[in-house]
Amino acid sequence: MLKKITLVGEQKNVLFLPATNPIQIKGVAGSGKTTVALYRAKHLLETQANLFKETKIVIFTYNKTLAAYIKAIKPYINGGYQKDSNEIKPKTADGLNVDIINFHSWAYHFAGIKYNQTIMHWTQIKFIDDIISKMTSDKSNILSKKAEFFQEEISWVKGKLFKNKQEYLEAARKGRGTSDRVTKTDKEVIWEVYEKYNQVLKNKGQIDFDDYAILALNKIKNDPNFIPPFSHIIIDEAQDLNKAQILTISSLVDKETNSLSIIADAAQRIYKSGFNWKEVGLEVRGRRTIAFKKNYRNTIQIAEAAMSLLNHEEDNEDFTELEYSVREGEKPKVGYFSNFNEQLNCLKERISLLRNNDKSKSTVVLHRSTNGVKQIKHFLDTNGFSTELVKSNTPINYDSESIKVCTMSSIKGLEFNNVFILDINDDVIPFPKGFIEADDEYHISTERRLLYTCMTRARNNLFLFSSDRVNPSRYLVEIDSSLLNNISQN
Numbered sequence: 199m200l201k202k203i204t205l206v207g208e209q210k211n212v213l214f215l216p217a218t219n220p221i222q223i224k225g226v227a228g229s230g231k232t233t234v235a236l237y238r239a240k241h242l243l244e245t246q247a248n249l250f251k252e253t254k255i256v257i258f259t260y261n262k263t264l265a266a267y268i269k270a271i272k273p274y275i276n277g278g279y280q281k282d283s284n285e286i287k288p289k290t291a292d293g294l295n296v297d298i299i300n301f302h303s304w305a306y307h308f309a310g311i312k313y314n315q316t317i318m319h320w321t322q323i324k325f326i327d328d329i330i331s332k333m334t335s336d337k338s339n340i341l342s343k344k345a346e347f348f349q350e351e352i353s354w355v356k357g358k359l360f361k362n363k364q365e366y367l368e369a370a371r372k373g374r375g376t377s378d379r380v381t382k383t384d385k386e387v388i389w390e391v392y393e394k395y396n397q398v399l400k401n402k403g404q405i406d407f408d409d410y411a412i413l414a415l416n417k418i419k420n421d422p423n424f425i426p427p428f429s430h431i432i433i434d435e436a437q438d439l440n441k442a443q444i445l446t447i448s449s450l451v452d453k454e455t456n457s458l459s460i461i462a463d464a465a466q467r468i469y470k471s472g473f474n475w476k477e478v479g480l481e482v483r484g485r486r487t488i489a490f491k492k493n494y495r496n497t498i499q500i501a502e503a504a505m506s507l508l509n510h511e512e513d514n515e516d517f518t519e520l521e522y523s524v525r526e527g528e529k530p531k532v533g534y535f536s537n538f539n540e541q542l543n544c545l546k547e548r549i550s551l552l553r554n555n556d557k558s559k560s561t562v563v564l565h566r567s568t569n570g571v572k573q574i575k576h577f578l579d580t581n582g583f584s585t586e587l588v589k590s591n592t593p594i595n596y597d598s599e600s601i602k603v604c605t606m607s608s609i610k611g612l613e614f615n616n617v618f619i620l621d622i623n624d625d626v627i628p629f630p631k632g633f634i635e636a637d638d639e640y641h642i643s644t645e646r647r648l649l650y651t652c653m654t655r656a657r658n659n660l661f662l663f664s665s666d667r668v669n670p671s672r673y674l675v676e677i678d679s680s681l682l683n684n685i686s687q688n
Contacts, residue, residue, distance in 0.1 A: 225490025227654035357440030497527030
């Protein structure tokens with residue numbers, strides 16, 4: 199439900215952080231990071247304008263669905279906050295007149311990328327398959343890996359902006375399994391695949407999505423007359439960007455202000471990219487960082503269940519310590535079913551029950567795959583429910599009574615009263631095609647964070663369904679069963 203809120207405590211303090219040089223807002227899921235970022239943009243518009251230079255602010259996101267949601271809540275953002283008083287004295291009307299931009303959409307237009315010039319993921323895999331099928335190596339077994347392994351490594355190399363093979367060979371790379379680690383000799387072969395792949399693209403006059411940031415950054419660097427267009431930039435969900443993308447965005451801010459407001463939560467990193475502040479040349483430590491520890495969105499019961507899953511993460515150094523809200527609720531409900539239809543029938547019953555109790559408004563149903571989303575939407579439509587498909591190119595009425603349906607990876611930054619997550623099976627999540635090898639802990643970790651992120655979208659009610667009693671997802675086993683209410687049909 200979209201509505202105006204009043205900032206308090208640490209949320210309000212963000213507005214009055216310095217208007218020059220980078221700041222970081224990091225925090226737990228449900229702490230209001232994205233909303234506060236919008237209020238900071240409003241505050242900067244009201245306080246930094248002068249007669250000599252227009253204040254130009256932009257908000258960058260990685261996720262197109264989140265960008266659409268932010269646009270929907272812009273009309274509710276108000277200004278007028280006072281540093282030493284609780285009184286609110288608006289200088290302008292409610293609403294936020296700034297651009298909300300998805301990074302790839304911006305880079306597409308800025309770099310002058312042509313229509314149909316970008317290849318899709320499956321075409322990348324085909325090109326790489328063709329390349330490695332023609333290669334041999336008597337020193338390395340790395341060519342026996344799937345094309346998906348090389349695709350991810352190529353993406354990582356481009357995101358890190360390595361200029362040559364030596365930089366790649368010297369770079370630390372997190373392992374993808376407990377056996378058969380990538381050696382220096384392996385990396386020599388990988389680099390050869392990388393160069394051949396780029397040559398194929400060049401010969402065909404095509405690019406991939408990881409080239410967007412590189413092309414935009416090169417255009418900026420090669421234009422001696424380039425003037426950064428924005429006085430303040432806000433970057434939401436920054437943990438999902440890579441080094442090349444962060445550096446590109448950083449190049450767009452006025453050097454006089456160098457004003458970057460970076461919003462991030464390491465626990466919600468759902469893409470295999472990542473960067474650290476040192477390599478992108480940003481200083482955001484000390485008083486330039488505010489940590490939001492309190493979860494305002496979830497009930498204690500939902501937050502505890504989500505944290506019991508996240509506690510299985512070993513790489514948690516950058517996580518923000520969580521302070522639970524004081525809002526009580528029901529335990530999340532878990533259901534184990536024998537097949538997909540049993541699961542859907544329970545979904546129908548539970549949504550109908552919510553509707554009968556006048557609690558069905560703001561409900562979303564999630565699935566890991568696009569095909570699963572289509573099946574769920576068809577079922578709900580057939581059974582008389584009004585539905586809306588949440589995707590990047592479709593306007594959504596978040597205040598309507600319709601049931602929203604979307605993929606798990608599209609839910610970042612959104613929140614709903616009721617969240618249903620379906621098909622939490624071991625052959626669905628972790629996503630099978632993402633495995634490079636059977637014990638690929640990097641993929642397992644990324645998918646665990648994705649499920650955690652989805653669980654924390656729920657304000658009041660959370661439902662976790664598996665349609666495979668024999669092989670439910672390993673993540674359901676990781677959640678403390680005492681924190682869940684089992685509603686399985688016997």
